[in-house]
Amino acid sequence: MRVLDQRNLPDERPASMDESGRRVFIFPAPVSGFWRRSRSIVEIFLIIFFLILPWIKIGGHQALLLNIGERQFSIFGLTFWAHDAPLIFFLLAFLTIGLAFITAIWGRIWCGWACPQTVFIDGVFRKLEYWIIGSHIQQRNLAKAPWNIKKIFKLSLLWSLFLLVSLVIAHSFLAYFVGADSLVEMTQYNPEENWTIFLVMGFTTAVILFDFGWFREQFCIIMCPYGRFQSVLMDDDSLTVSYDPGRGEPRRGKTKSEEPVGDCIDCYKCIAVCPTGIDIRDGLQLECIGCTACIDACDEVMEKIDKPRGLIRYATGNSLRGIKSKFLEPRVAIYSVLLIAVISALIFSVSKREDIVITVLRGKDSPYQVIKKDGESEEVINHFKLRLKNQTFENLSLEMVLPDIWKEKNIHIVSQTQAIELEGGKNSTLHIFIKFPPSVTGVEGSRNIKLDFIDAKDNKIKIQEDVKLVGPKSI
Numbered sequence: 001m002r003v004l005d006q007r008n009l010p011d012e013r014p015a016s017m018d019e020s021g022r023r024v025f026i027f028p029a030p031v032s033g034f035w036r037r038s039r040s041i042v043e044i045f046l047i048i049f050f051l052i053l054p055w056i057k058i059g060g061h062q063a064l065l066l067n068i069g070e071r072q073f074s075i076f077g078l079t080f081w082a083h084d085a086p087l088i089f090f091l092l093a094f095l096t097i098g099l100a101f102i103t104a105i106w107g108r109i110w111c112g113w114a115c116p117q118t119v120f121i122d123g124v125f126r127k128l129e130y131w132i133i134g135s136h137i138q139q140r141n142l143a144k145a146p147w148n149i150k151k152i153f154k155l156s157l158l159w160s161l162f163l164l165v166s167l168v169i170a171h172s173f174l175a176y177f178v179g180a181d182s183l184v185e186m187t188q189y190n191p192e193e194n195w196t197i198f199l200v201m202g203f204t205t206a207v208i209l210f211d212f213g214w215f216r217e218q219f220c221i222i223m224c225p226y227g228r229f230q231s232v233l234m235d236d237d238s239l240t241v242s243y244d245p246g247r248g249e250p251r252r253g254k255t256k257s258e259e260p261v262g263d264c265i266d267c268y269k270c271i272a273v274c275p276t277g278i279d280i281r282d283g284l285q286l287e288c289i290g291c292t293a294c295i296d297a298c299d300e301v302m303e304k305i306d307k308p309r310g311l312i313r314y315a316t317g318n319s320l321r322g323i324k325s326k327f328l329e330p331r332v333a334i335y336s337v338l339l340i341a342v343i344s345a346l347i348f349s350v351s352k353r354e355d356i357v358i359t360v361l362r363g364k365d366s367p368y369q370v371i372k373k374d375g376e377s378e379e380v381i382n383h384f385k386l387r388l389k390n391q392t393f394e395n396l397s398l399e400m401v402l403p404d405i406w407k408e409k410n411i412h413i414v415s416q417t418q419a420i421e422l423e424g425g426k427n428s429t430l431h432i433f434i435k436f437p438p439s440v441t442g443v444e445g446s447r448n449i450k451l452d453f454i455d456a457k458d459n460k461i462k463i464q465e466d467v468k469l470v471g472p473k474s475i
Contacts, residue, residue, distance in 0.1 A: 001025055001143045006271045014221050014287060015277035025143060026217060027136040028126075029272040033296030042113055043123035050116075051168075054175035061393060066177050072393060072425065078350060079393055081425045087353070090346035097342060101335040103233040105327070107240035111226065112290035117211070117219060122275070122291070124165055125212050132158045136272075162213040163205075170205040217276045220289055227286050236317035237325045241290050243270075243281045243312050244320055263307045270294035270312060280312055356396070356422070357389040358453065358465050363431070367470050370438070379435055380471040386430040390422040397421055397456035400432070406449050411436040411469075419456065434469060441471035 002024045009015045016024050056063040058077040065074040071082035080087055102109060112118060133139045133154055145151055175183045178197060191198040211219055220227060234240070248264035270280050273293040278285050280294045298312040316325040328336075363383030373379040390396055398420040402411055414433040422428055441447050447469045455462045 003027065003140050003144060004277050006268050006277075009271065009277070009279055016217055016221060023218070024277075026275065026277045027139045027143070028275045028293065029136045029269075029297075030130065031273045031293045031296045031300075033299055035292035036296050039113060039292065040123070043119050046114060046119050047123055051172050054172060054180040062179055062181075064176055065179055067179060068177060074393070079391065081391060084353075084391075087346065087349050090342055090349065093342045094339065094346065097335055097338050100233050101332065101339060103230060104235070104238055104332050104335060107234055107238045108226075108230055108288065108290035111220070112241075112292060115289075117224075118289060118291065120165075120169065120208075121212050121216055125162065128158060128161050128165070132161070159213065162209055166205045166209040166212070169208050170201055173204060173208075174201050217287075220276060221287050230286070235329075235331070236323075237327070237329055239314050239316055240284055241280065241288065241292055241295060241312065242284065242315040242317070242320060244310070244315065245281070246320065248281070248311050263302065263305075263311050265301065265305065267301055269297040269301055273297045284317075353391070354463065355390070355392045356398075356453070356463050357391065358463060359387040360451075360465055360467055361385045361387065368472075370472060378438055380438055380441070380469075382434045382436075382469055382471075384432050384434065384467065386432060388420065388422055388428045388430065390424055390426055390428075393424040395421070395423050396462075398453045398462060399456055401452050401454060403450060403452060409436065409440055411440060411449065413451075420453070434467070436469060436471070438471055438474060441469055441473070443474050445473035446470045 002018055002022065004015055004024050004026045010019075013019070016026055018024050053063055054065075058074075061074040061077070061079060063074070063076055065072060067073070073080035073084070073088065075091065078087075099110060129139055133142055142151055142154065171183065174197070178186075186194045186197060243264075245262075248262040250259070250261055251264040251266040252261045253266055264281070271277070273296075274280070275291060275293065276287040276289060278287045280288065292314075295312050295314075299309040302309050302311055318325045361384065363385055365383055367382070369381045370378050371381065388398075399418055400413060400415065400420060401418075402413060412435045414435060415430065417430075420428065420430060449467050449469060451465045451467050452461050453463045453465070454460065
């Protein structure tokens, strides 16, 4: 197994590959300090949040549910269906523009602080390696050692724990797509009864185990598209983890003894702790995920040699050159305007969205019919077609009634059913006839009335719809 030589990093290729393109394994040293403690707190919060979120209910629904198979989406109390594509578009637009906005200001803070790849590898998998195998030096020595009983035992135990963690992550991940309650129910039956879900779970577990346990930084360097986008999204006013060459150069040991030197003592600690095996002193690089490990490592060395902290720090390219950075540059301003527009459109759309949508259409036959009642009096009949759409996840039972004010005018509804059953997310069509005396429409030949749709569970009006009655004009 090839192991990274931290003092001889290649210039023409990523450090995790040798000259023939084969994998070079990286074993980063542990680090302590302000940024390490801060990231640990964030990682613990994110892992707990990820694990418990599927079990949180908001408004009786899973806090975050993306059930693609049944086209059900529940996002923090808001319920969506496939036909709510515009609302889902606003959410995706918010996430995309928000990521671009954050990157333009704070660089790859997502990669170093919140990306699941970083959070789980750094917060769980490497912790297990330190616990089972030992320090990064012991890990490196074990990797280069020949196969023996000790190596087989340690690696078997380590990968068994990796598998267990991967199963927990995969099941939690799957709960976001099939529902936590449904997932628990599925686990109580034979896998053959939910064969598709079982295969998806197995595949997801295998991917997580492979990626977090072995592939690791290769995903960030080779496969993740975000690293490529950063060159477009960032500029010299973006805040990134940076080495200050004006203060650090020339490095000690690189000049003659009588020449002035910078604060960098060329200790290689910043490389030793880097999870992607780069030298931050070479400037901003695609492989850098902004994890801040090099900041803590360098600050620790600076304190030991009585130098100010911050040789490696969060800084912008302009500030390192002595140029004042601009926070509200044109690109950031454009992102801000777009974010405000998307959020406003989402809030407006959600506020106007109703749980039940009822469309009242006039029948295709004649606008009205007049019939004789009891051989003498006349009665007018209007035909309407109701299209009802239930945009919630619950089945609803609605009763269609007329307010008392219209009942007193002898207006009646004739329908095949008074109780309307609406399944969650389903549409229904109902034909009704409304009968009324000609006096209702009067000289204008029309009259607007209201129909109440009452929820059978609580006998409260769920929605009201305007209906326009037409009839002969009275002279």
